[in-house]
Every structure is written in structure tokens, then in C-alpha cells.
Amino acid sequence: MMHIIVCIKEIPDPEIPPDKFRIDPNVRRVIPPQGIAPVINPYDERAVELALRLKEKHGGKITVLTLGIPASVRVVKHALSMGADEGVVLADQGFEGSDSFGIAHILTKAIQKIGNYDLILCGRQAADWDEGLVGSIIAENLSLPLVTLVKAIEVIEESLKVNRVTLDGYQTFSVPMPAIATVSNEVGRPRLPPGRGIISAARKQVPIWNGGAIDADPSKMGPGPARSKLAKLFIPERKSQCEVLQGETAAEAAIKLAKRLRESGVI
Amino acid sequence: MGSNRGPLVCGEVADGEITTTTRELLSLGRKLSDDLHQLLTVLMIGKNLQEAAKEAIFFGADKVYSVDNTSFSSFHPDYYTAIMAKVCQQIVPSIILFGQTDIGRDVAPRLAAKLGIPVTLDCTDLNIDPVTKEILQTKPVYGGNAIAIWATEPGQPQIVTMRPKAVMVDEPDPSRKGEIIAFTTPIDDSMIKIRHLKTVKEEVKGIRLEEAKVIVAGGGGIGGREGFKLLEELAKILGGTIGVSRVPCDEGWMSIKLEIGQTGHIVSPDLYIAVGISGALQHMAGCAGSKLIVAINKDPEAHIFKEADFGVVGDYREVLQPFIEECRALIK
Numbered sequence: 137m138m139h140i141i142v143c144i145k146e147i148p149d150p151e152i153p154p155d156k157f158r159i160d161p162n163v164r165r166v167i168p169p170q171g172i173a174p175v176i177n178p179y180d181e182r183a184v185e186l187a188l189r190l191k192e193k194h195g196g197k198i199t200v201l202t203l204g205i206p207a208s209v210r211v212v213k214h215a216l217s218m219g220a221d222e223g224v225v226l227a228d229q230g231f232e233g234s235d236s237f238g239i240a241h242i243l244t245k246a247i248q249k250i251g252n253y254d255l256i257l258c259g260r261q262a263a264d265w266d267e268g269l270v271g272s273i274i275a276e277n278l279s280l281p282l283v284t285l286v287k288a289i290e291v292i293e294e295s296l297k298v299n300r301v302t303l304d305g306y307q308t309f310s311v312p313m314p315a316i317a318t319v320s321n322e323v324g325r326p327r328l329p330p331g332r333g334i335i336s337a338a339r340k341q342v343p344i345w346n347g348g349a350i351d352a353d354p355s356k357m358g359p360g361p362a363r364s365k366l367a368k369l370f371i372p373e374r375k376s377q378c379e380v381l382q383g384e385t386a387a388e389a390a391i392k393l394a395k396r397l398r399e400s401g402v403i
Numbered sequence: 404m405g406s407n408r409g410p411l412v413c414g415e416v417a418d419g420e421i422t423t424t425t426r427e428l429l430s431l432g433r434k435l436s437d438d439l440h441q442l443l444t445v446l447m448i449g450k451n452l453q454e455a456a457k458e459a460i461f462f463g464a465d466k467v468y469s470v471d472n473t474s475f476s477s478f479h480p481d482y483y484t485a486i487m488a489k490v491c492q493q494i495v496p497s498i499i500l501f502g503q504t505d506i507g508r509d510v511a512p513r514l515a516a517k518l519g520i521p522v523t524l525d526c527t528d529l530n531i532d533p534v535t536k537e538i539l540q541t542k543p544v545y546g547g548n549a550i551a552i553w554a555t556e557p558g559q560p561q562i563v564t565m566r567p568k569a570v571m572v573d574e575p576d577p578s579r580k581g582e583i584i585a586f587t588t589p590i591d592d593s594m595i596k597i598r599h600l601k602t603v604k605e606e607v608k609g610i611r612l613e614e615a616k617v618i619v620a621g622g623g624g625i626g627g628r629e630g631f632k633l634l635e636e637l638a639k640i641l642g643g644t645i646g647v648s649r650v651p652c653d654e655g656w657m658s659i660k661l662e663i664g665q666t667g668h669i670v671s672p673d674l675y676i677a678v679g680i681s682g683a684l685q686h687m688a689g690c691a692g693s694k695l696i697v698a699i700n701k702d703p704e705a706h707i708f709k710e711a712d713f714g715v716v717g718d719y720r721e722v723l724q725p726f727i728e729e730c731r732a733l734i735k
Contacts, residue, residue, distance in 0.1 A: 148545075150545075150546065150665060150683070150684050150685035150688070151649075151683045151684065151685060152683065152684050153681065153682060153683060153684065153706035154548055154682065154683075154684050154687055154706060154709075154710070155706060155709060156684075157545065157548050157549070157684055159549055164551075166545065166549070178665070178666045178685075179666065182666075235521070236522075237519075237521075240516075261524075263545075263546060263665050263666070263685065264544065264545055265544050265545075265551075266524070266525060266542075266543070266544055266545070266546070267524060268508065268512065268524055269512045269515065269516075269522060269524070271512075272512035272513050272515075272516050273512065273515070273516040275513075275516070276513070276516035276517055277516075280596075281481075281596035281597045282480070282513070282596075282597075283480070283597060284480070284508070284509045284512075285508075285509070297600070298597075302505045302602070303504070303505055304604050304605065305602070305603045305604040305605040306602075306603050306605070307477070307478070307599065307601070307602045307603070308599075308600040308601045308602075308603070309597045309598060309599055309600060310597065310598040310600055311596075311597045311598075312596070312597075315597075321666035321667065324659060325652065325653070325659060363521045363555065363556070363559055364521045364523070364540070364553045364554060364555040364559075364561065365553070365554055366551055366552075366553055366554075367537075367539065367552045367553065367554035368550075368551070368552040369544075369549060369550070369551050369552075370549065370550055371548065371549050371550075372543075372547075372549075372550050374709060374710065378698065378708045378709065378710075378711045378712060378713065378714045379712065379713050379714070380703075380708065380713075380714045380715070380716060381713065381714070381715050385721075386715070386717035386718065386721035386722045386725075387721065387722070387724075387725035388725075389715045389716075389717060389722065390715060390717075390721075390722045390723070390724075390725040390726035390729065391725055391726070391729045393697065393713060393715050393722075393726060394726055394729035394730045394733055395729070395733070396713060397674070397695075397697070397713065397730075398733045398734075400695065402617075402673055402674040402694075402695050403617075403641055403674065403730060403733065403734060
């Protein structure tokens with residue numbers, strides 16, 4: 137029976153049109169889009185999917201862990217409704233402003249409190265800041281074997297056979313447990329939560345742990361220990377005006393478009 | 404720990420030559436070294452590195468640490484990280500440069516964790532602030548919809564991976580001189596936690612999306628599998644290939660392997676024709692690097708028209724057939 141811990145993150149919905157995406161350059165922060173609920177990071181959702189496939193095959197338990205605000209319980213509930221068994225939210229004002237090292241410290245402490253794990257999965261990166269560091273730092277903190285950019289995992293007796301995505305194929309590694317893997321999108325589409333999953337997830341209690349509950353070290357988190365600072369955040373200039381080709385009919389506009397592209401030398 | 408001894412490039416070698424990405428890193432590293440008045444070192448791990456080491460010097464390196472790898476036939480993350488850590492302990496680099504490659508994106512975070520040094524991945528620019536001497540790292544975030552610039556105080560070592568093709572390669576100078584150091588270090592078994600079983604190259608049928616010059620991409624507006632036949636015909640005429648946004652994958656019309664977007668392929672063709680695609684944040688993250696974007700959409704308010712260079716407002720069923728005919732006639 138495997139125990140898999142999956143670290144997930146709540147991010148602004150990447151399905152919004154870009155013109156709804158706003159930032160405040162003065163405080164260098166993204167302004168959450170109004171009326172659009174945040175979602176589970178799509179890479180993390182694939183990590184949950186991979187964990188569920190392993191559980192279906194080998195049995196076991198999946199615990200989902202997120203670092204956020206108390207309301208982040210919604211992404212934990214999403215993972216529970218997909219089929220995860222238990223969830224924990226880590227929320228504390230003292231966590232805010234942590235860099236990847238700080239976040240990894242907090243998650244490491246929470247993982248140690250949960251204990252008895254065979255495998256830890258994280259998304260390969262978060263689709264907001266696109267960093268992809270936290271999993272690797274947790275691996276170092278816990279001295280665990282690590283494979284990044286993972287698309288498939290097989291359990292073979294006491295160890296794992298793990299496929300890592302490369303630019304032109306993949307690599308396969310044999311990895312002893314407990315281990316950690318960062319999961320790539322090549323895992324494929326995550327399942328939709330079934331109705332009964334949503335009902336049972338709604339009933340589950342999700343504890344909220346603060347810094348004291350996990351014995352986090354205040355000197356290792358928050359803005360204090362962060363060694364690089366965000367000096368600037370801006371939205372790059374959009375392309376120049378779109379030249380919309382007009383015509384009496386769609387066909388006429390289409391022919392104009394072909395001619396225009398030919399003039400531009402792209403066809 | 405000694406004093407900072409200048410930027411260190413993690414060099415990659417393929418078929419006896421340094422890779423294009425490594426040439427870019429050397430050109431960038433040379434500029435940073437000149438700005439900081441420091442030496443530029445490159446580390447290479449592989450077999451028969453003599454020629455590649457000389458080449459690295461021509462491209463700007465002052466010192467080459469060459470590690471003859473007899474242990475592993477292909478990239479091993481633990482081994483690579485262990486060597487990098489040993490070299491960094493010895494030379495204490497001011498900046499450690501990787502490419503955002505199969506190797507760099509894996510090793511850079513591991514090394515950062517091992518050494519406790521900050522790291523920024525997938526940067527598109529890197530320079531030294533002329534006044535404050537801070538290391539400024541420019542990095543696209545939110546799938547390229549925003550740009551962040553991170554600043555690291557002078558004296559604080561920083562690890563960076565650079566996005567391939569983000570910096571220009573300078574002409575090599577065959578008269579440049581440098582020092583080649585054969586570096587050996589014992590690697591004990593405790594450092595190797597995973598076992599490499601195999602490395603597989605997968606052949607792809609047709610044109611790889613990342614390498615395509617022309618991509619015809621369809622979205623939810625196509626309405627079903629049948630409609631993609633027109634897009635495939637257009638792609639064929641233009642010598643390109645086909646891609647899709649998220650909806651056709653979700654609906655099961657098309658394979659997820661064709662998906663373009665933040666969690667799919669990230670492409671940069673000369674011409675990207677988006678048909679029936681609204682242009683969500685995550686989709687644009689996958690195609691914003693295209694040289695020219697054409698939008699065909701029946702909704703004049705669709706966001707894609709704000710990103711496109713050329714557009715036609717109309718139902719693709721009415722637009723594509725005459726467009727295909729005209730393209731065929733023009734290209735002939």
C-alpha cells in the first residue's frame with residue numbers, strides 16, 4: 137500500500153483572455169481577475185491524476201497538501217473530488233512573501249508532520265510564476281531521490297520505474313522509495329471529478345495548519361530570507377493593430393488575406 | 404569559501420561540438436565577465452572534450468574545466484549535480500549559467516538547493532546594473548503574459564537558466580587563448596540516488612511543432628473532427644503542420660499531442676494561423692513567440708484579434724476554402 141503526498145497550488149485561472157489579466161506595477165503584483173475563481177495549477181492537477189492512476193493499480197492513500205490561504209481549501213476539495221483521500225491546507229500570515237526556498241521549507245515541515253510517505257509528487261512548475269524549483273528543494277531538504285519532468289511511473293517491487301520527458305524522447309530511471317517526482321503535462325488530461333467524488337469531497341474535513349502546527353522555522357520563511365527581490369513587473373507591449381481584411385463576402389476577404397500574406401513573404 | 408571568481412557556464416557538448424545554446428551562454432558570459440572584470444569559466448562533462456574545449460575558448464571562455472565522464476553514457480542528474488557542486492565549491496562562481504535545456508532545467512534547481520543559492524529559471528535577459536551592480540534577471544511569467552525582473556545584490560552568487568535563442572552568439576575568435584583544466588573528483592555512491600536505465604529518442608511523424616515554419620491551429624470554433632480536414636489541407640499546401648487549442652483535445656476531436664499552450668507545445672513558427680481560437684491566456688503562452696499571427700474567427704470581439712497581425716472576421720467554413728484555393732494559386 138503506497139502513501140502518496142501531492143503538493144498542489146492555487147493560481148489565477150489561465151483560461152482567462154489575456155486582456156482580463158492585470159498587474160499592479162507599483163506593488164509588483166498580479167491583480168486577481170474579478171469574479172473568476174482561482175484554480176488548481178494545471179501541472180499539479182496532472183500530479184494528482186498520476187497519483188490516482190498509481191492508487192488504482194496498487195492501492196494506497198493520497199494526501200493532498202497546499203500552501204495558500206484558508207480559502208485554498210477549494211483546490212484541495214477539487215483534488216479530493218477527483219479521488220484523493222485526505223487534504224491539508226497550510227495557511228499563516230508568517231508564510232506570506234516566502235520565496236521558493238521558504239515555500240519548500242514550509243512544505244517540507246508539513247510533509248514531515250504527515251509522515252510515512254512512499255512518494256511525493258509536485259507539478260513541474262506553477263503556471264503563474266513558472267519557476268519549477270520547490271520540488272527540487274524539498275528533495276534536497278529530505279535527502280530524497282528526485283526525478284523531474286515525469287510523464288509516467290510504474291511500481292516494480294520496492295522501487296519505481298520513472299520516465300522523464302526530454303526534448304526528443306524520454307529517459308527511464310530506477311528509483312528507490314521514498315522518492316519525489318515533479319510531474320509534466322505529458323501525463324495527459326486529468327480526469328473530471330465524478331458526481332459521487334464531489335459529494336464525498338464536500339463531506340471531508342480539511343484541517344488548516346499554521347506555522348506552529350508544523351514547527352516551521354520563522355527565520356527560513358517570509359520575505360526576510362529571500363535573497364533576490366522582484367525589481368519590476370510589467371505586461372509586455374502587445375503587437376501592433378491587427379489588419380482586419382474586409383470584403384463583400386467572406387471569400388473576398390479570404391482572397392485578400394492570401395494576397396497580403398504572399399506580399400509579406402510568409403507564404 | 405573563497406572569493407567570487409567570475410561567471411561559470413555549464414557547457415553542453417553534442418557530437419564533439421559545443422551546442423548552440425552553450426555558444427549563446429558563452430557570448431553572454433563573456434559580456435558579464437567583462438562588466439564584472441572577472442574571468443569566464445566553462446565546465447564540460449563528457450568524453451573526448453579536447454576540441455570542444457578549444458571551441459569554448461574561441462567563443463569567450465578563459466578557463467575550461469573538462470570532466471571526462473566514464474561513468475555514464477547519457478545525462479545523469481545526480482552525477483551532473485555532484486560534479487557541479489564540487490566545481491562550485493572550488494571556484495565559487497559569481498553567476499552560474501545554464502541553458503533552459505533538458506540538463507539545465509533539471510540540474511539548476513538541484514544545485515541551488517544543494518548550495519543554498521538563489522536560482523531563476525528560463526530567463527530571456529541577464530545583465531549587471533551599471534550603477535547598483537545588482538544582477539538583473541529578466542524572466543517571462545504567467546506564460547509570458549507578464550515580464551518580471553529580479554534583482555540580486557552584488558556579491559550574492561546567483562544561478563540562472565537562459566531560454567535558448569534569447570541571446571545572440573558572437574563571432575568566435577580563433578586567436579583567443581585560455582586554459583584547459585582536466586578536473587577529476589571522486590563521486591561516491593551516496594551521491595547517486597537513482598539508476599539510469601535507458602535514454603530513448605522518439606521519432607516523430609511529420610514536422611515537429613517546435614520546428615514548424617507554418618502552423619495552422621484550430622480551436623473550439625471548428626466544432627468537430629470533420630472540420631479539421633480543411634485545416635490539414637491548408638497546412639499541407641503551406642508546408643506546415645497542424646496544432647490545436649485546448650477545446651478540441653477536451654472534446655476528443657483531436658489528439659492532446661497536438662495541443663499548443665502553456666501545458667502543451669510552445670511554438671514559434673514564422674506563420675501561425677489561428678482558426679476558431681479565442682486566444683485564452685494559456686493558449687497565447689504557447690504561440691505568442693510566432694513571427695506573424697493570423698486570426699480567422701467569426702466573433703469580431705474574440706481576443707485573438709488583439710494579438711494577431713492579420714485577421715478575417717467570418718465563419719471558417721466560408722473563409723478557408725477560398726483561402727486555400729488562393730494560396731494554392733499564389734504558391735504555384
